[in-house]
Amino acid sequence: MKPTFTTISLIASIALLGGMEVACAQVQPVTDQDPMVLHQNESNENRYAISLGLSGYSPVSYIENNQAEPGSPLFSAEHAGITYFFVNERQLRTFNQNPEKFLPAFGGYCAFGCSVDSKFIPDPTNFEVIDGRTHLFLKNANLDARSLWNDADKHEVREKAERFWMSQSKSKAYINGRNVPASGIGLDGFSPVSYFTAGIPQKGDPRFAVEHNGVTYYLTSASQVEIFTQDPSRYEPQCGGWCAFGMTVEDKFPIDPTKYRIIDDRLYLFLNNEEINAFDLWGQSDQRELLRKAHDQWSEVSGQ
Secondary structure, eight states: OOOOHHHHHHHHHHHHHTTOOOSOTTOOOOOTTOTTEEESSTTOOSEEEOOBGGGGBOHHHHHHHSSOOBOEEEEEEEETTEEEEESSHHHHHHHHHOHHHHSOGGGGSBHHHHHTTOOOOOEEEEEEEETTEEEEEOBOSSOBHHHHHHHSOHHHHHHHHHHHHHHOTTOOTTGGGOOOOTTOBGGGGBOTTHHHHTSSOOBOEEEEEEEETTEEEEESSHHHHHHHHHSHHHHSOGGGGSBHHHHHTTOOOOOEEEEEEEETTEEEEEOBSSSOBHHHHHHTSOHHHHHHHHHHHHHHHHTO
16 A cells, blocks of 8 residues: 555654755765865965765766766766766767756755655665656665655655745746746757747757746847747747647656647647657647647646
């Protein structure tokens, strides 16, 4: 029998009372002896420290290899003030092409902890890739949060975690139910106008940023900014930026921004990973019926 959420919350509370530290999972403490202290010059007069994400494990390895692999300072990149290490140069290039794809869900905090309104520091080797996103979990002698997550109702535990994460003032994730990372940048930085004008998704430029419905989009030029602002509802992705096929089965799937369809002059995006190619699944069914289901579910999710 699956444990009830009341029981799960109680277990989590006991773990907290037992001395579990609650702090940012992505920022490591720095001391004079810490190897993450870098020196600006030989005299050591000016020091600065980096904030190391995922305790040095490669964010690309979780997604591509389904493994927690320690990265190397020889292959590092900074994103949103956090430095990440990678196993090799190829991983580094892959990350730089689309960083948001590889960042862990819930800001790197324990996913189960978020479902009980808490920020638990996870064990970076205790993880699960869910719908293309790395979910990290606490694990110690008393508690394996990954097991608790998997024993709970998957829809309930996810909704509770998302609701808590959305409530955090430092995050713009899930704005009005929309699929937006903590950075608040929609479509992984691709320009929504390019899908229509260029016929392909093109990376936008932060210099040409616009905001609509609380989501920031990067466009490629001043002329695209003008096009977007004249009719933003035409260019923003449908279903809140979630996978359109996922909406038809009443779930919120992440998306691959390069997998899309323009239907009735509107942009629809799709999940694409090793397990599911939602773009193809959409093409195998009646499109009008899928559109009806997707929009009905999005109306319920968004309250619109």
